[in-house]
Amino acid sequence: MVDPTRPTAPATNPANAPEPGRDFVRDIVQADLDAGRVGAIVTRFPPEPNGYLHIGHAKSICLNFGIAQEYGGHCNLRFDDTNPVKEEQEFIDSIQQDVHWLGFDWGEHKYFASDYFDTLYAWAEHLVRAGLAYVDDTSAEETRTMRGTLTEPGRESPDRNRTVAENLDLFRRMRAGEFPNGARVLRAKIDMAAGNMNLRDPVLYRILHAAHPRTGDAWCIYPTYDYAHGQSDAIEGVTHSICTLEFDDHRPLYDWFIEHLPVPARPHQYEFARLNITYTVLSKRILTTLVRQGHVSGWDDPRMPTLAGQRRRGVPPAALREFVRSVGVARAYSVVDVAMYEHAIREVLNATAPRRMAVLRPLKVVIENWEEGRTETLEAVNNPEDPSAGTRPVTFGRTIYIEREDFMEYPPNRFHRLSPGREVRLRYAYFITCRSVVKNDRDEVVELRCTYDPATRGGDAPDGRKVRGTLHWVAAHDAVPAELRLYNPLFSRPDPGADGDIMADLSPDSLEVLTGALLEPALAGVAAGAVVQFERQGYFCADPDATPEALVFNRTVGLRDTWAKVQAGAKGG
Ligand code: ATP
Ligand code: MG
Numbered sequence: 001m002v003d004p005t006r007p008t009a010p011a012t013n014p015a016n017a018p019e020p021g022r023d024f025v026r027d028i029v030q031a032d033l034d035a036g037r038v039g040a041i042v043t044r045f046p047p048e049p050n051g052y053l054h055i056g057h058a059k060s061i062c063l064n065f066g067i068a069q070e071y072g073g074h075c076n077l078r079f080d081d082t083n084p085v086k087e088e089q090e091f092i093d094s095i096q097q098d099v100h101w102l103g104f105d106w107g108e109h110k111y112f113a114s115d116y117f118d119t120l121y122a123w124a125e126h127l128v129r130a131g132l133a134y135v136d137d138t139s140a141e142e143t144r145t146m147r148g149t150l151t152e153p154g155r156e157s158p159d160r161n162r163t164v165a166e167n168l169d170l171f172r173r174m175r176a177g178e179f180p181n182g183a184r185v186l187r188a189k190i191d192m193a194a195g196n197m198n199l200r201d202p203v204l205y206r207i208l209h210a211a212h213p214r215t216g217d218a219w220c221i222y223p224t225y226d227y228a229h230g231q232s233d234a235i236e237g238v239t240h241s242i243c244t245l246e247f248d249d250h251r252p253l254y255d256w257f258i259e260h261l262p263v264p265a266r267p268h269q270y271e272f273a274r275l276n277i278t279y280t281v282l283s284k285r286i287l288t289t290l291v292r293q294g295h296v297s298g299w300d301d302p303r304m305p306t307l308a309g310q311r312r313r314g315v316p317p318a319a320l321r322e323f324v325r326s327v328g329v330a331r332a333y334s335v336v337d338v339a340m341y342e343h344a345i346r347e348v349l350n351a352t353a354p355r356r357m358a359v360l361r362p363l364k365v366v367i368e369n370w371e372e373g374r375t376e377t378l379e380a381v382n383n384p385e386d387p388s389a390g391t392r393p394v395t396f397g398r399t400i401y402i403e404r405e406d407f408m409e410y411p412p413n414r415f416h417r418l419s420p421g422r423e424v425r426l427r428y429a430y431f432i433t434c435r436s437v438v439k440n441d442r443d444e445v446v447e448l449r450c451t452y453d454p455a456t457r458g459g460d461a462p463d464g465r466k467v468r469g470t471l472h473w474v475a476a477h478d479a480v481p482a483e484l485r486l487y488n489p490l491f492s493r494p495d496p497g498a499d500g501d502i503m504a505d506l507s508p509d510s511l512e513v514l515t516g517a518l519l520e521p522a523l524a525g526v527a528a529g530a531v532v533q534f535e536r537q538g539y540f541c542a543d544p545d546a547t548p549e550a551l552v553f554n555r556t557v558g559l560r561d562t563w564a565k566v567q568a569g570a571k572g573g
Contacts, residue, residue, distance in 0.1 A: 041073030314541025
């Protein structure tokens with residue numbers, strides 16, 4: 001997401017980014033291997049199971065699993081499950097499903113930070129014994145004010161000079177459950193005057209009487225992220241702990257723990273810039289709010305930037321991987337144009353999605369010189385990009401439907417579709433000419449009366465006569481009804497929340513439902529998850545919400561590629 005506290009940068013052209021597939025993290029890995037500083041490469045993807053994965057996580061997954069694959073190492077999936085209040089089994093399950101869907105596999109390397117609770121606790125006692133950690137009774141509120149600011153040093157807690165024996169006793173009693181939530185914490189004893197605020201005696205353990213999805217009631221104190229993360233890396237033998245830039249100034253603390261604890265390995269942390277996309281929020285906290293407050297139908301609402309939402313929308317995992325690859329990995333803050341993401345989706349779907357005809361907003365057309373009851377089977381190409389996809393039959397008849405917007409009674413100059421007296425081509429079928437219109441009592445056109453030219457079967461006139469428009473259509477006798485869900489960006493501005501209230505930037509037009517659409521019969525019985533191109537309309541994915549009465553399709557993305565245009569414009573100067 002666009003961090004509201006941060007000045008918004010203009011959307012950058014990733015053409016200026018470093019060459020995709022080659023980046024500073026891979027350079028570091030290569031250099032470490034060349035110098036013999038590491039043996040096998042071990043990375044990790046460390047989600048906190050407090051929400052569903054989003055497109056930003058896909059960047060981290062592709063980077064961590066990608067590097068492990070490229071350098072013959074492995075990548076651990078590690079659940080960073082140190083805060084039982086926010087974490088749920090549902091999220092643990094969805095995260096695994098989504099990483100697999102994206103095309104990566106952790107094999108036997110699935111871990112949980114909670115597996116290390118005993119070790120982490122023993123190491124905390126080690127710090128206490130070494131005089132490097134103390135139990136502090138100061139209230140959270142007061143601790144905050146005593147921490148100082150960027151320009152002012154912090155103040156030391158009166159508990160900072162407790163004896164080792166006293167600290168050990170209190171810490172053990174914290175663990176034994178003798179104190180209520182928030183009564184005390186265990187802090188590292190580092191430097192309250194450190195320029196880096198993270199070194200001002202950070203908290204290692206807090207009291208939290210809450211059941212944990214995995215350890216149940218075994219613990220009532222839980223380690224903080226800062227204390228658990230590097231030590232988990234060390235336990236797992238992670239060589240390159242790759243995270244996002246907000247952890248940049250946590251690195252000295254990461255190193256401090258590794259230095260002062262009897263860890264079995266010395267991992268190193270490297271930071272890269274998070275993925276930000278225009279019109280998109282990539283923050284679990286805000287995504288959780290959208291779900292809880294019902295602004296979307298759930299974590300897998302196709303408008304959500306979650307992997308589950310994008311999957312339901314019809315985005316192929318290959319498109320996500322390609323998008324992430326083309327964005328590249330850098331340390332500079334940037335915002336990627338959402339059009340670039342859509343471009344990656346179209347590239348994959350253009351090659352793979354079968355073409356079908358669907359009329360979104362039908363207008364009835366009667367072919368007056370076509371006999372009642374007569375039908376004729378024609379041949380339609382499944383994918384012009386892929387001859388091996390073959391053809392399918394489509395059946396023509398006296399009554400068909402065309403797109404309402406493909407007809408204008410009083411057309412402006414540049415309108416080349418159907419109008420009274422005009423001739424157009426019906427895709428795979430015949431030329432038709434509009435002879436008259438039928439209106440209702442509100443003066444709206446409800447039906448067109450047309451004639452067809454039998455000599456134009458298949459779409460060409462033997463006399464060489466040209467028409468300027470080619471329309472898609474469905475036949476009335478075998479069309480299949482469907483509900484189509486058209487999605488627009490969930491937020492109405494490229495930098496949601498830049499003015500403070502992110503919910504105020506929710507777009508009222510993010511979902512448009514069309515209930516009267518008609519599809520060609522080849523789509524009957526299509527399996528949920530299948531993606532097709534509705535000719536001239538866009539890519540659509542069959543949704544599991546289908547009923548016996550009507551299919552349901554989600555618009556994955558329209559056909560107009562604004563990103564390709566931007567690129568062409570940039571090349572042209
Ligand atoms: P959020 O801010 O959405 O809550 P998070 O970083 O707190 O994200 P985690 O579950 O801790 O969520 O993230 C797991 C990994 O994914 C971390 O290493 C994190 O740095 C990375 N990650 C999260 N968001 C992005 C993003 N937008 N771009 C790249 N990597 C990301
Ligand atoms: Mg995090």
